[in-house]
Amino acid sequence: MTIILTIDDLLLELFPNVKGASNQREALKEELINYYAYSVHKPQVSFDGQTVIITIPTQAIAREEQEYNKVVGLASKGNYREAKQALDALIKQNPTKSEYYRIYGQMLSDEGDQEGAINHLIDALRWDPTNGFALIMMGNVYARHKDDVETAMKYYDQAVKLDPTNYIAINNIGANLLQKGQVAQGISYLEQAYAINPAYANTSFGLALAAQRQGDMNKAFAMSTQALKSTTPKDPVYQNAMPIALESAKTLTQSGRGQALFDAYRSTLEETGGKSIEVITDPDIPTAAKLEIAENYNRPAHTIRYKPTYPAVEHLMMHELVHLDFIVQARQENLNKLFVSTQEQKATFIKEIYDTIKKLKKQGYPESSIASFSTALFDGLNRQIYNTPIDLFIEHFLYVTFPELRPYQFLSLYTMIGEGMQAVTDKRAVELSPRKVLSDSKVYNLVNALQLKELYGVDLMAGFNSVSTEEKKAQTFYNEYKEYEADRQPAEEYELVQHWADDLRLSPYFELIDEAAYRRCTASPLDTLTAIENDPFDLAGDESYKKKEMETFQQQAKEQGLNMAVVMYMVGALQYFSTMSPEQIKAIAFEIAMLGIHGISPEKQGYKLNGIPDKTFSGYHLIAYYYVSWALAIPEMLAGLQLPYEQEYETAKSINGMTNR
Structure with a gap:
C-alpha cells in the first residue's frame, strides 16, 4: 500500500509534534514511521519535493495475520x-x-x-x-x-x-x-x-x-x-x-405454591367464564392432566382431571386453565374454533400409510393390532397438529405471568419433551412408523424443544436424531410463532395450527370449524369421528380408559365412526376371495348367514367356517367376511343385512386397489 501526502499546514495539524522541530522533515519521517508501523513491520518513508510517500508492507502483514488466524483455528479444534x-x-x-x-x-x-x-x-x-x-x-x-x-x-x-x-x-x-x-x-x-x-x-x-x-x-x-x-x-x-x-x-415444587397459584387463577376464570371449574383427582386417566369443556360433555361445569403423583402436575393443571382462558377469550370475540376429523379424513390417512400397513401384515401382525396402531398414529398426529402451536402461547403466558410457577414448568416441560423425544427415537417405533408421520411428529416435537431451550436453556435438540430439513422446518415454525408471541390476539393460535398443517401437507386430516356455527347447527356428533382438543399431553395409550370415556359419544353417534379393525379384516377378505369364483364366494356368504341366524357377537372369539377351514374368526373378523362375501357375490341383497359398514368397505376397496397396483 502506498500513501502520498502533501506537506502543508494541514499535515502539520495532523502530526503536531513536528511543529517547532529543528529538522521538520526528519521529525515528520519519524512520526510517520511510528504511526504506520504494524508490530515489526515498518513503512518506508521518502520525500519528493512537497510530497511525502509512505510505502506499507501490507502483503507481509496480511501473510502474518493469515498465519495467526490459522493458529487460532487449529487451537480451537x-x-x-x-x-x-x-x-x-x-x-x-x-x-x-x-x-x-x-x-x-x-x-x-x-x-x-x-x-x-x-x-x-x-x-x-x-x-x-x-x-x-x-x-x-x-x-x-x-x-x-x-x-x-x-x-x-x-x-x-x-x-x-x-x-x-x-x-x-x-x-x-x-x-x-x-x-x-x-x-x-x-x-x-x-x-x-x-x-x-x-x-x-x-x-x-x-x-x-x-x-x-x-x-x-x-x-x-x-x-x-x-x-x-x-x-x-x-x-x-x-x-x-x-x-x-x-x-x-x-x-x-414442594412448597405448595403451585397449588395456591392454581386456586387463584381458577377463581378468576370461573368469574370471567361464567362456569364453575371442577377439579377431580383421577389416577386412571392416561395423561397427567386433562381439561373437559362443559359444552362438549353436556355438563354445567368444566372439569380438570389430574394424576396427583405426576411430577410438577400443578404446571399441567395451570396449562389447562390457560387453554380454557384462551377459549373464553375467543368465545367472547365469537372466534373460537373446534378441531374435528371426519370418517373420510381418517380414511384418507389410512390410504396414505398403506405401505406401512402392508409391511405390518407381511410381518404377521393381526389385523386388529394393525387397526389399533393406525388409529393411534392418526389420533396422535392430529393431537400434535392441534396442540403444538397453542401450547407455545400457553407456556409463554405461564412463564411471563406466573414467575413463581417456573420451577414447576421447568420440571414438567423437561419431562414431557424428554418423553416425546423417546417416542420418536425408540428403535421399534422408528421401524414400524411411516417415515412421513415420524418426520412430521419430530418437527412438532422440535418446536416444543426450541421453546424449552429459549425459556430455560435446556437443549434437547440433538437427542431427536433429526435431519437438517426437519430442524430447519421446526425453526421456521418457531420463528413464525415468535412473530405472534408479543401481541397475540384471541384465536390467533388457530392460524398457526392451519399454517403449519398446510406446510406439512397434513390439512386433509382435519378441519377447524367455527364453534358458534357448529353448536347452532349440530345437535349430535353424527359426522365427527374425532374431536381432539385440550389433551396436549396424551403420552400414554390407555385404551381401557379411552373406551370408558367414549361410551357416551359412541352411543350418540350410533357407532358411525370408521372401524379400522373391520377395514383391515375386509382388506384380508377381498384378497382371500380374489381367487374364487362367484359361486364359491356365494357358498361362504350363505354359510356365514346361517351362522348369523343365531347372532354374531363382535367381541366373541373362535368362530369357524367349513368353507374356510384354515381360519379361526373373531366376531368382527367374521362380520367383515360376511359383508364382503355378500357385496361380491350377492350385491343386490347387501342392504338387507343391515350392517352399517359401507364406509369401511369403500376404504377397504381403496386400500386393496393400492395393493393390487
Whole structure:
C-alpha cells in the first residue's frame, strides 16, 4: 500500500509534534514511521519535493495475520501440535507479538505443562503488560494448578485495574474468594461480574452454586437456568449447572405454591367464564392432566382431571386453565374454533400409510393390532397438529405471568419433551412408523424443544436424531410463532395450527370449524369421528380408559365412526376371495348367514367356517367376511343385512386397489 501526502499546514495539524522541530522533515519521517508501523513491520518513508510517500508492507502483514488466524483455528479444534509448530515460526518471524506467547501458554496449560505455560505467559506480559487475557491466564494457572490463590489474585487485580469492566477477571476473583471461604465477598465480586455481562456462564454458575450452598433455592434455580442459557450441552458449566437446576426446582415444587397459584387463577376464570371449574383427582386417566369443556360433555361445569403423583402436575393443571382462558377469550370475540376429523379424513390417512400397513401384515401382525396402531398414529398426529402451536402461547403466558410457577414448568416441560423425544427415537417405533408421520411428529416435537431451550436453556435438540430439513422446518415454525408471541390476539393460535398443517401437507386430516356455527347447527356428533382438543399431553395409550370415556359419544353417534379393525379384516377378505369364483364366494356368504341366524357377537372369539377351514374368526373378523362375501357375490341383497359398514368397505376397496397396483 502506498500513501502520498502533501506537506502543508494541514499535515502539520495532523502530526503536531513536528511543529517547532529543528529538522521538520526528519521529525515528520519519524512520526510517520511510528504511526504506520504494524508490530515489526515498518513503512518506508521518502520525500519528493512537497510530497511525502509512505510505502506499507501490507502483503507481509496480511501473510502474518493469515498465519495467526490459522493458529487460532487449529487451537480451537484442539490440534495443539500443528498450532504450536505454526506459532514457533511466527515468533521467530516476529518475536514482539504478545498474543503469540499468550496462546502458546494457554495450550501448554491445557496439555498439563504449567511451568511451560507460566514461562510463555511471562513473555507475553513482558512484551505487553496490558494483555488482559495473559493476566487472567496467569491467575488461572496459579489458582487452579498451583493452589496459590494469593499470587493468582495479583494478576486478577492487575487485569481489573487495567480494565474495570473485565468481567472474566472479576468473576475469577469472586471464585477464588469463595474457594478461600470468604463467601460474602466472593458473591459480591460475582454479582459485579454478572452486572457487566449476564451471559457469561461461569458467573451464573458460580452464583447458582453459592446460592445452593446457602439454601437460597430461588436464586440457585434462576442462576443455574441462566447458566444453561449461556452455554452448550458439551460445556462442563452446562453439565454442572443442570443438576443444580433440577435439584433446586424439585425443592421449590414442594412448597405448595403451585397449588395456591392454581386456586387463584381458577377463581378468576370461573368469574370471567361464567362456569364453575371442577377439579377431580383421577389416577386412571392416561395423561397427567386433562381439561373437559362443559359444552362438549353436556355438563354445567368444566372439569380438570389430574394424576396427583405426576411430577410438577400443578404446571399441567395451570396449562389447562390457560387453554380454557384462551377459549373464553375467543368465545367472547365469537372466534373460537373446534378441531374435528371426519370418517373420510381418517380414511384418507389410512390410504396414505398403506405401505406401512402392508409391511405390518407381511410381518404377521393381526389385523386388529394393525387397526389399533393406525388409529393411534392418526389420533396422535392430529393431537400434535392441534396442540403444538397453542401450547407455545400457553407456556409463554405461564412463564411471563406466573414467575413463581417456573420451577414447576421447568420440571414438567423437561419431562414431557424428554418423553416425546423417546417416542420418536425408540428403535421399534422408528421401524414400524411411516417415515412421513415420524418426520412430521419430530418437527412438532422440535418446536416444543426450541421453546424449552429459549425459556430455560435446556437443549434437547440433538437427542431427536433429526435431519437438517426437519430442524430447519421446526425453526421456521418457531420463528413464525415468535412473530405472534408479543401481541397475540384471541384465536390467533388457530392460524398457526392451519399454517403449519398446510406446510406439512397434513390439512386433509382435519378441519377447524367455527364453534358458534357448529353448536347452532349440530345437535349430535353424527359426522365427527374425532374431536381432539385440550389433551396436549396424551403420552400414554390407555385404551381401557379411552373406551370408558367414549361410551357416551359412541352411543350418540350410533357407532358411525370408521372401524379400522373391520377395514383391515375386509382388506384380508377381498384378497382371500380374489381367487374364487362367484359361486364359491356365494357358498361362504350363505354359510356365514346361517351362522348369523343365531347372532354374531363382535367381541366373541373362535368362530369357524367349513368353507374356510384354515381360519379361526373373531366376531368382527367374521362380520367383515360376511359383508364382503355378500357385496361380491350377492350385491343386490347387501342392504338387507343391515350392517352399517359401507364406509369401511369403500376404504377397504381403496386400500386393496393400492395393493393390487
